[in-house]
């Protein structure tokens with residue numbers, strides 16, 4: 001078991017389905033190690049919000065990438081919670097709306113957008129915990145410690161309903177739809193440890209992961 005603060009250059013990847021606890025767990029593991037965590041989903045969400053605010057057709061890659069070039073976004077991987085900035089504007093509070101949830105998978109399916117995200121992530125200096133869908137498969141395949149979180153759609157919807165005043169069944173349906181749209185980039189890495197978070201508390205998931213990390 002590793003007992004931080006962490007001084008090496010390790011990358012830990014935490015992938016998984018929507019609302020499986022990736023960002024909460026990544027934040028907890030990063031805090032235990034004394035290193036930052038990086039939320040790749042926030043960049044996809046920010047690209048979606050920019051496109052929506054500009055009135056763009058989210059299926060069209062070229063205008064979206066032009067918009068992202070004109071309005072550069074900055075991911076701030078704070079240990080207490082990642083933030084995305086557009087100049088002086090903090091976009092973070094607007095990134096978890098149901099409207100962004102509905103548009104983001106269409107944006108994330110576009111190879112040009114994925115390259116835009118991947119380039120920013122690969123420019124970061126380790127150590128860090130990276131969470132998303134394809135951190136262990138595509139972006140950081142060399143990472144020595146990979147995890148993949150799951151839970152049933154109902155469990156995930158019930159957890160999310162405690163954050164948003166929406167009907168559990170409607171949240172569950174939206175999660176199932178987003179999982180389906182994200183299937184292409186969401187397969188677990190062959191060397192990832194798959195964790196069903198359904199029967200576990202947040203703290204238990206964090207402990208399971210930190211206990212399996214290699215020493216620096």
Ligand SMILES: Nc1ncnc2c1ncn2[C@@H]1O[C@H](COP(=O)(O)OP(=O)(O)OP(=O)(O)O)[C@@H](O)[C@H]1O
Nearest residue numbers: 018019020021022023024025159160197200201202
């Ligand atoms: N093991 C757990 N037990 C109880 N609640 C949990 C557990 N893991 C996560 N949660 C809660 O579930 C909710 C969703 O977690 P979180 O936002 O971290 O998921 P996510 O995978 O990053 O979501 P998204 O894919 O939508 O960005 C949060 O309210 C979080 O506190």
Ligand SMILES: Nc1ccn([C@@H]2O[C@H](COP(=O)(O)O)[C@@H](O)[C@H]2O)c(=O)n1
Nearest residue numbers: 040041044104105108132133134182185
């Ligand atoms: N590595 C990733 C991360 C995210 N996505 C897409 O972004 C959406 C939002 O991500 P969350 O982690 O905040 O749920 C997600 O539904 C995917 O469409 C991705 O493709 N790859």
